[in-house]
Amino acid sequence: MEKNLLEIKNLVVQYVVDGETVEAVNGIDLEIGYGETLGLVGETGAGKTTTALSVMGLIPNPPGRMVSGEIIYDGRTISGLKEKEYRKIRGGEITMIFQDPMTSLNPVMTVGEQIAEVVRLHAKCSRLEAVERAVRMLELVGITSERYHQYPHEFSGGMKQRVMIAIALACTPKLLIADEPTTALDVTIQAQVLELMNKLKQEFGTAMLLITHDLGVVAEVCDSVAIIYAGEIVERGSLSQVYGGVCHPYTQGLFDSLPDLDEESERLKTIQGMMPDPSDLPRGCKFHPRCPNCTDQCKTENPPVVEVEPGHKVKCWLAQEGGEP
Ligand SMILES: Nc1ncnc2c1ncn2[C@@H]1O[C@H](COP(=O)(O)OP(=O)(O)OP(=O)(O)O)[C@@H](O)[C@H]1O
Numbered sequence: 050m051e052k053n054l055l056e057i058k059n060l061v062v063q064y065v066v067d068g069e070t071v072e073a074v075n076g077i078d079l080e081i082g083y084g085e086t087l088g089l090v091g092e093t094g095a096g097k098t099t100t101a102l103s104v105m106g107l108i109p110n111p112p113g114r115m116v117s118g119e120i121i122y123d124g125r126t127i128s129g130l131k132e133k134e135y136r137k138i139r140g141g142e143i144t145m146i147f148q149d150p151m152t153s154l155n156p157v158m159t160v161g162e163q164i165a166e167v168v169r170l171h172a173k174c175s176r177l178e179a180v181e182r183a184v185r186m187l188e189l190v191g192i193t194s195e196r197y198h199q200y201p202h203e204f205s206g207g208m209k210q211r212v213m214i215a216i217a218l219a220c221t222p223k224l225l226i227a228d229e230p231t232t233a234l235d236v237t238i239q240a241q242v243l244e245l246m247n248k249l250k251q252e253f254g255t256a257m258l259l260i261t262h263d264l265g266v267v268a269e270v271c272d273s274v275a276i277i278y279a280g281e282i283v284e285r286g287s288l289s290q291v292y293g294g295v296c297h298p299y300t301q302g303l304f305d306s307l308p309d310l311d312e313e314s315e316r317l318k319t320i321q322g323m324m325p326d327p328s329d330l331p332r333g334c335k336f337h338p339r340c341p342n343c344t345d346q347c348k349t350e351n352p353p354v355v356e357v358e359p360g361h362k363v364k365c366w367l368a369q370e371g372g373e374p
Pocket residue numbers: 064065066071072073091092093094095096097098099100109112113148327
Protein backbone atom coordinates (compact mmCIF):
# COMPACT_ATOMS: atom_id res chain seq x y z
CA MET A 50 0.00 0.00 0.00
CA GLU A 51 1.20 3.49 -0.79
CA LYS A 52 2.57 5.48 2.10
CA ASN A 53 0.65 8.55 3.23
CA LEU A 54 2.18 11.92 3.98
CA LEU A 55 0.13 12.27 7.13
CA GLU A 56 -1.72 9.74 9.25
CA ILE A 57 -3.81 10.64 12.25
CA LYS A 58 -4.64 7.57 14.27
CA ASN A 59 -7.36 7.36 16.90
CA LEU A 60 -6.80 10.94 18.05
CA VAL A 61 -8.52 11.89 21.31
CA VAL A 62 -8.12 15.43 22.69
CA GLN A 63 -9.83 16.91 25.72
CA TYR A 64 -9.82 20.26 27.48
CA VAL A 65 -10.47 20.52 31.18
CA VAL A 66 -12.20 23.76 32.12
CA ASP A 67 -13.47 24.44 35.65
CA GLY A 68 -13.34 20.73 36.43
CA GLU A 69 -15.48 19.87 33.37
CA THR A 70 -14.06 17.77 30.56
CA VAL A 71 -14.66 19.07 27.04
CA GLU A 72 -14.49 16.12 24.65
CA ALA A 73 -13.26 18.06 21.63
CA VAL A 74 -11.84 15.24 19.48
CA ASN A 75 -13.10 11.70 19.95
CA GLY A 76 -11.08 9.13 18.07
CA ILE A 77 -10.29 10.64 14.69
CA ASP A 78 -8.60 8.61 11.96
CA LEU A 79 -7.51 10.54 8.85
CA GLU A 80 -4.92 10.16 6.13
CA ILE A 81 -3.59 12.70 3.65
CA GLY A 82 -1.64 11.44 0.64
CA TYR A 83 1.37 13.20 -0.88
CA GLY A 84 0.12 16.27 -2.74
CA GLU A 85 -3.49 15.63 -1.74
CA THR A 86 -5.79 18.45 -0.65
CA LEU A 87 -8.25 17.35 1.99
CA GLY A 88 -11.12 19.56 3.11
CA LEU A 89 -12.14 19.21 6.74
CA VAL A 90 -15.69 20.47 7.10
CA GLY A 91 -17.92 20.91 10.10
CA GLU A 92 -19.85 23.34 12.25
CA THR A 93 -18.31 25.60 14.83
CA GLY A 94 -17.00 23.65 17.83
CA ALA A 95 -16.76 20.34 15.92
CA GLY A 96 -13.05 19.96 16.68
CA LYS A 97 -11.42 21.13 13.42
CA THR A 98 -8.87 23.52 14.89
CA THR A 99 -8.13 21.09 17.72
CA THR A 100 -7.32 18.40 15.15
CA ALA A 101 -5.03 20.80 13.27
CA LEU A 102 -3.26 21.95 16.42
CA SER A 103 -2.66 18.32 17.39
CA VAL A 104 -0.83 17.76 14.10
CA MET A 105 1.23 20.90 14.77
CA GLY A 106 2.00 19.78 18.34
CA LEU A 107 0.40 22.99 19.58
CA ILE A 108 -2.44 21.90 21.85
CA PRO A 109 -2.24 24.29 24.81
CA ASN A 110 -1.59 22.18 27.91
CA PRO A 111 -3.29 23.00 30.22
CA PRO A 112 -6.22 23.16 29.55
CA GLY A 113 -5.81 20.74 26.63
CA ARG A 114 -4.42 17.23 26.54
CA MET A 115 -3.89 14.66 23.82
CA VAL A 116 -5.41 11.71 25.66
CA SER A 117 -4.49 9.15 23.05
CA GLY A 118 -3.60 8.73 19.43
CA GLU A 119 -0.69 9.02 17.11
CA ILE A 120 0.38 11.51 14.43
CA ILE A 121 2.58 9.97 11.75
CA TYR A 122 4.24 12.35 9.32
CA ASP A 123 6.12 11.00 6.32
CA GLY A 124 6.44 7.59 7.96
CA ARG A 125 7.65 8.93 11.31
CA THR A 126 5.70 9.30 14.54
CA ILE A 127 5.83 12.97 15.50
CA SER A 128 3.27 13.07 18.33
CA GLY A 129 5.12 13.08 21.62
CA LEU A 130 8.30 14.55 20.14
CA LYS A 131 10.20 16.99 22.33
CA GLU A 132 9.41 20.64 21.63
CA LYS A 133 12.91 21.18 20.21
CA GLU A 134 12.40 18.38 17.68
CA TYR A 135 8.87 19.50 16.83
CA ARG A 136 10.15 22.98 16.06
CA LYS A 137 12.30 21.60 13.25
CA ILE A 138 9.19 20.21 11.54
CA ARG A 139 6.83 23.07 12.32
CA GLY A 140 7.22 26.05 10.03
CA GLY A 141 9.43 24.10 7.66
CA GLU A 142 7.94 20.72 6.73
CA ILE A 143 4.45 21.43 8.06
CA THR A 144 3.10 24.96 8.19
CA MET A 145 -0.20 26.38 9.27
CA ILE A 146 -2.22 29.43 8.34
CA PHE A 147 -4.17 30.31 11.45
CA GLN A 148 -7.83 31.23 11.67
CA ASP A 149 -7.22 34.91 12.42
CA PRO A 150 -4.70 36.49 10.03
CA MET A 151 -4.93 39.80 11.86
CA THR A 152 -3.23 38.47 14.95
CA SER A 153 -0.60 36.22 13.38
CA LEU A 154 1.64 38.85 11.81
CA ASN A 155 4.22 40.73 13.84
CA PRO A 156 3.13 44.42 13.80
CA VAL A 157 6.63 45.83 14.30
CA MET A 158 8.40 43.98 11.49
CA THR A 159 8.04 44.65 7.77
CA VAL A 160 6.25 41.91 5.85
CA GLY A 161 9.36 41.21 3.80
CA GLU A 162 11.49 40.73 6.90
CA GLN A 163 8.91 38.36 8.33
CA ILE A 164 9.04 36.12 5.30
CA ALA A 165 12.85 36.28 5.13
CA GLU A 166 13.11 35.38 8.80
CA VAL A 167 11.10 32.19 8.31
CA VAL A 168 13.28 31.24 5.37
CA ARG A 169 16.48 31.82 7.37
CA LEU A 170 15.15 29.82 10.27
CA HIS A 171 14.32 26.74 8.24
CA ALA A 172 16.43 26.71 5.11
CA LYS A 173 20.14 26.89 5.67
CA CYS A 174 20.88 29.88 3.50
CA SER A 175 22.51 33.30 3.60
CA ARG A 176 20.77 36.53 4.52
CA LEU A 177 20.78 37.68 0.93
CA GLU A 178 19.33 34.41 -0.35
CA ALA A 179 16.58 34.65 2.25
CA VAL A 180 15.71 38.18 1.12
CA GLU A 181 15.64 37.09 -2.52
CA ARG A 182 13.38 34.21 -1.64
CA ALA A 183 11.07 36.53 0.32
CA VAL A 184 10.78 38.88 -2.65
CA ARG A 185 9.96 35.97 -4.94
CA MET A 186 7.31 34.68 -2.52
CA LEU A 187 5.70 38.12 -2.31
CA GLU A 188 5.52 38.30 -6.09
CA LEU A 189 4.13 34.80 -6.25
CA VAL A 190 1.20 35.76 -4.05
CA GLY A 191 0.63 38.89 -6.12
CA ILE A 192 2.32 41.55 -3.99
CA THR A 193 4.89 43.77 -5.69
CA SER A 194 8.41 43.78 -4.28
CA GLU A 195 8.15 47.53 -3.50
CA ARG A 196 5.91 46.57 -0.60
CA TYR A 197 8.66 44.45 1.01
CA HIS A 198 9.44 47.26 3.48
CA GLN A 199 5.86 47.98 4.50
CA TYR A 200 4.33 47.00 7.82
CA PRO A 201 1.23 44.78 8.32
CA HIS A 202 -1.00 47.75 9.19
CA GLU A 203 -0.43 49.13 5.70
CA PHE A 204 -2.08 46.02 4.20
CA SER A 205 -5.77 45.18 3.77
CA GLY A 206 -7.22 41.95 5.19
CA GLY A 207 -6.92 40.11 1.88
CA MET A 208 -3.35 41.30 1.39
CA LYS A 209 -2.42 40.23 4.93
CA GLN A 210 -3.83 36.81 4.18
CA ARG A 211 -1.61 36.67 1.07
CA VAL A 212 1.37 37.52 3.25
CA MET A 213 0.40 34.67 5.58
CA ILE A 214 0.27 32.31 2.62
CA ALA A 215 3.67 33.56 1.44
CA ILE A 216 5.11 32.89 4.90
CA ALA A 217 3.50 29.47 5.09
CA LEU A 218 4.88 28.46 1.70
CA ALA A 219 8.26 30.18 1.92
CA CYS A 220 10.05 26.97 2.87
CA THR A 221 8.08 24.81 0.42
CA PRO A 222 6.43 22.71 3.12
CA LYS A 223 5.18 19.25 2.28
CA LEU A 224 1.99 19.91 4.23
CA LEU A 225 0.07 23.16 4.60
CA ILE A 226 -2.72 23.38 7.14
CA ALA A 227 -5.06 26.27 6.38
CA ASP A 228 -7.60 26.98 9.11
CA GLU A 229 -10.50 28.84 7.51
CA PRO A 230 -8.10 30.97 5.46
CA THR A 231 -10.84 32.91 3.72
CA THR A 232 -13.74 33.27 6.17
CA ALA A 233 -12.60 36.72 7.34
CA LEU A 234 -12.42 37.99 3.76
CA ASP A 235 -15.08 39.35 1.44
CA VAL A 236 -16.30 37.20 -1.42
CA THR A 237 -14.17 38.52 -4.30
CA ILE A 238 -10.97 38.44 -2.25
CA GLN A 239 -11.97 35.00 -1.02
CA ALA A 240 -12.09 33.79 -4.62
CA GLN A 241 -8.70 35.33 -5.36
CA VAL A 242 -7.09 33.70 -2.33
CA LEU A 243 -8.56 30.32 -3.26
CA GLU A 244 -7.31 30.67 -6.80
CA LEU A 245 -3.90 31.52 -5.43
CA MET A 246 -3.87 28.47 -3.18
CA ASN A 247 -4.78 26.32 -6.16
CA LYS A 248 -1.93 27.78 -8.18
CA LEU A 249 0.59 27.25 -5.39
CA LYS A 250 -0.59 23.72 -4.78
CA GLN A 251 0.09 22.93 -8.43
CA GLU A 252 3.44 24.73 -8.47
CA PHE A 253 4.86 23.19 -5.30
CA GLY A 254 2.92 19.93 -5.02
CA THR A 255 2.15 20.82 -1.40
CA ALA A 256 -0.43 18.66 0.34
CA MET A 257 -3.10 20.61 2.17
CA LEU A 258 -5.51 20.24 5.02
CA LEU A 259 -8.10 22.91 4.39
CA ILE A 260 -10.43 23.66 7.27
CA THR A 261 -13.72 25.33 6.43
CA HIS A 262 -17.46 25.54 7.12
CA ASP A 263 -18.09 25.86 3.44
CA LEU A 264 -18.74 22.91 1.11
CA GLY A 265 -18.52 25.34 -1.81
CA VAL A 266 -14.92 26.22 -0.94
CA VAL A 267 -14.07 22.52 -0.72
CA ALA A 268 -15.46 21.97 -4.21
CA GLU A 269 -13.15 24.71 -5.54
CA VAL A 270 -9.87 23.48 -4.10
CA CYS A 271 -10.00 19.97 -2.65
CA ASP A 272 -9.44 16.45 -3.94
CA SER A 273 -11.20 14.83 -1.03
CA VAL A 274 -13.33 15.74 1.94
CA ALA A 275 -13.86 14.69 5.55
CA ILE A 276 -16.96 15.73 7.47
CA ILE A 277 -16.46 16.20 11.20
CA TYR A 278 -19.23 16.19 13.80
CA ALA A 279 -18.78 16.38 17.58
CA GLY A 280 -15.14 15.40 17.31
CA GLU A 281 -15.65 12.44 14.98
CA ILE A 282 -15.26 11.96 11.25
CA VAL A 283 -18.72 10.94 10.06
CA GLU A 284 -17.98 10.77 6.33
CA ARG A 285 -14.80 10.71 4.27
CA GLY A 286 -14.14 10.19 0.59
CA SER A 287 -13.03 11.70 -2.67
CA LEU A 288 -14.86 14.80 -3.83
CA SER A 289 -16.84 12.88 -6.43
CA GLN A 290 -17.74 10.10 -3.97
CA VAL A 291 -19.10 12.46 -1.34
CA TYR A 292 -20.58 15.15 -3.58
CA GLY A 293 -21.99 12.54 -5.95
CA GLY A 294 -23.27 10.07 -3.37
CA VAL A 295 -23.77 11.54 0.08
CA CYS A 296 -24.26 8.81 2.67
CA HIS A 297 -24.32 10.38 6.12
CA PRO A 298 -27.50 12.24 7.12
CA TYR A 299 -25.37 15.02 8.64
CA THR A 300 -23.49 15.55 5.36
CA GLN A 301 -26.87 15.57 3.61
CA GLY A 302 -28.02 18.26 6.04
CA LEU A 303 -24.95 20.36 5.25
CA PHE A 304 -25.67 20.12 1.53
CA ASP A 305 -29.35 20.96 2.05
CA SER A 306 -28.44 24.09 3.96
CA LEU A 307 -26.27 25.43 1.13
CA PRO A 308 -27.88 28.36 -0.66
CA ASP A 309 -29.43 27.23 -3.92
CA LEU A 310 -28.48 29.66 -6.65
CA ASP A 311 -31.32 28.66 -8.96
CA GLU A 312 -34.13 28.97 -6.47
CA GLU A 313 -33.45 32.19 -4.67
CA SER A 314 -36.92 32.49 -3.24
CA GLU A 315 -36.87 29.15 -1.45
CA ARG A 316 -35.93 29.33 2.21
CA LEU A 317 -32.81 27.51 3.30
CA LYS A 318 -33.32 24.24 5.06
CA THR A 319 -31.31 24.01 8.23
CA ILE A 320 -30.41 20.92 10.19
CA GLN A 321 -32.84 20.69 13.09
CA GLY A 322 -31.47 21.00 16.62
CA MET A 323 -28.02 22.04 17.76
CA MET A 324 -24.54 20.59 18.02
CA PRO A 325 -24.34 18.73 21.33
CA ASP A 326 -22.40 20.24 24.22
CA PRO A 327 -18.95 18.59 24.02
CA SER A 328 -18.87 18.35 27.80
CA ASP A 329 -22.11 16.36 27.74
CA LEU A 330 -22.19 14.27 24.56
CA PRO A 331 -25.15 11.99 23.79
CA ARG A 332 -24.80 8.20 24.00
CA GLY A 333 -24.81 6.06 20.88
CA CYS A 334 -24.40 7.99 17.66
CA LYS A 335 -23.56 11.59 18.58
CA PHE A 336 -25.75 12.83 15.74
CA HIS A 337 -28.84 10.80 16.73
CA PRO A 338 -30.79 13.60 18.47
CA ARG A 339 -30.79 15.55 15.18
CA CYS A 340 -31.03 12.67 12.76
CA PRO A 341 -34.18 12.19 10.64
CA ASN A 342 -33.41 8.45 10.27
CA CYS A 343 -32.65 7.68 13.92
CA THR A 344 -33.40 4.14 15.18
CA ASP A 345 -33.31 2.69 18.71
CA GLN A 346 -29.89 1.22 18.02
CA CYS A 347 -28.56 4.70 17.10
CA LYS A 348 -29.60 5.98 20.52
CA THR A 349 -27.52 3.51 22.47
CA GLU A 350 -24.73 2.06 20.34
CA ASN A 351 -21.81 3.88 18.77
CA PRO A 352 -21.98 3.24 15.00
CA PRO A 353 -19.14 1.49 13.18
CA VAL A 354 -17.25 3.01 10.25
CA VAL A 355 -18.54 1.39 7.07
CA GLU A 356 -16.61 1.55 3.81
CA VAL A 357 -19.49 1.94 1.34
CA GLU A 358 -17.07 1.87 -1.59
CA PRO A 359 -13.26 1.86 -1.64
CA GLY A 360 -12.09 5.05 0.11
CA HIS A 361 -15.61 6.24 0.94
CA LYS A 362 -16.19 5.75 4.66
CA VAL A 363 -19.30 6.51 6.67
CA LYS A 364 -19.90 6.30 10.41
CA CYS A 365 -23.56 5.39 10.48
CA TRP A 366 -25.67 2.38 11.49
CA LEU A 367 -27.70 2.71 8.30
CA ALA A 368 -24.78 2.78 5.89
CA GLN A 369 -24.19 -0.50 4.10
CA GLU A 370 -21.16 -1.85 2.38
CA GLY A 371 -21.62 -1.26 -1.32
CA GLY A 372 -24.78 0.77 -0.86
CA GLU A 373 -26.26 4.03 0.31
CA PRO A 374 -28.50 4.25 3.38
N1 LIG B 1 -8.19 26.34 24.65
C1 LIG B 1 -9.39 25.77 24.89
N2 LIG B 1 -9.87 25.66 26.14
C2 LIG B 1 -11.07 25.08 26.37
N3 LIG B 1 -11.87 24.59 25.44
C3 LIG B 1 -11.45 24.68 24.16
C4 LIG B 1 -10.19 25.27 23.82
N4 LIG B 1 -10.04 25.21 22.48
C5 LIG B 1 -11.16 24.62 22.01
N5 LIG B 1 -12.01 24.29 23.01
C6 LIG B 1 -13.31 23.61 22.88
O1 LIG B 1 -13.13 22.43 22.12
C7 LIG B 1 -14.22 22.24 21.21
C8 LIG B 1 -13.66 22.15 19.79
O2 LIG B 1 -13.12 23.43 19.45
P1 LIG B 1 -12.36 23.70 18.06
O3 LIG B 1 -11.79 25.06 18.15
O4 LIG B 1 -11.43 22.58 17.78
O5 LIG B 1 -13.58 23.67 17.03
P2 LIG B 1 -13.64 24.14 15.51
O6 LIG B 1 -14.28 23.04 14.75
O7 LIG B 1 -12.30 24.60 15.06
O8 LIG B 1 -14.66 25.38 15.59
P3 LIG B 1 -14.66 26.77 14.77
O9 LIG B 1 -15.28 26.44 13.45
O10 LIG B 1 -15.53 27.65 15.60
O11 LIG B 1 -13.26 27.26 14.67
C9 LIG B 1 -15.17 23.41 21.45
O12 LIG B 1 -16.18 22.98 22.32
C10 LIG B 1 -14.29 24.45 22.08
O13 LIG B 1 -15.04 25.29 22.93
